[in-house]
Amino acid sequence: MDVRIDELDRKILKALQSDASRSLDDIAKEVGSSKTPVWNRIRKLREAGVVGQHTVMLDAEALGFEACFFVLIRTSEHEAEWQAKFLKALMDHDEVQEAHRLAGDIDYILKVRVKNARAYDEFYQALISEVRVYNVTALLSMEEIKSTVALPL
Known part of the structure; x- marks a missing residue:
């Protein structure tokens, strides 16, 4: 599935990469948007396969x-x-x-x-x-x- 990624998507992806456990409110505030559009974009990115499973990084x-x-x-x-x-x-x-x-x-x-x-x-x-x-x-x-x-x- 081909998906277009704009600047807001990139900001959201960067925020998720740094810490996906943060609240949607925190991510929306960081990227300069509101909660609903950010949630819709994350859902779109998941459906497109850009965002995969969420895991926890353990200290080996x-x-x-x-x-x-x-x-x-x-x-x-x-x-x-x-x-x-x-x-x-x-x-x-x-x-x-x-x-x-x-x-x-x-x-x-x-x-x-x-x-x-x-x-x-x-x-x-x-x-x-x-x-x-x-x-x-x-x-x-x-x-x-x-x-x-x-x-x-």
């Missing part, structure tokens, strides 16, 4: 998930059956926060959040027992410098 380290690994995967298998098995393995492991299929020398990159190196090894052992991969390289993030889901509107 505060919950004991202190290790973040970026896992580079190369595979020599590209058949539909292997891909379905690999996709299922990724979906079945909550440790996998992101997964991307890449162009270039590396086939996939995963963002894996775990409590520690031992927990990563358990994840790794489980993954390679479920699906065959040619090469796996794990990179430990020493420091998260920037992390955002906000789009540059």
Whole structure:
């Protein structure tokens, strides 16, 4: 569905990205409009698929998930059956926060959040027992410098 986004829509989207839990009154005040038009625009943006589900951002380290690994995967298998098995393995492991299929020398990159190196090894052992991969390289993030889901509107 194609939707036109004007300046007020952009302001509303920016406000929602910064904190979607705020009241409709607060968002309307911030964007310089009244409540009803803002609600109608949010509804329109949801129906168009521009605005998705609302979730809460949790602090991984505060919950004991202190290790973040970026896992580079190369595979020599590209058949539909292997891909379905690999996709299922990724979906079945909550440790996998992101997964991307890449162009270039590396086939996939995963963002894996775990409590520690031992927990990563358990994840790794489980993954390679479920699906065959040619090469796996794990990179430990020493420091998260920037992390955002906000789009540059």
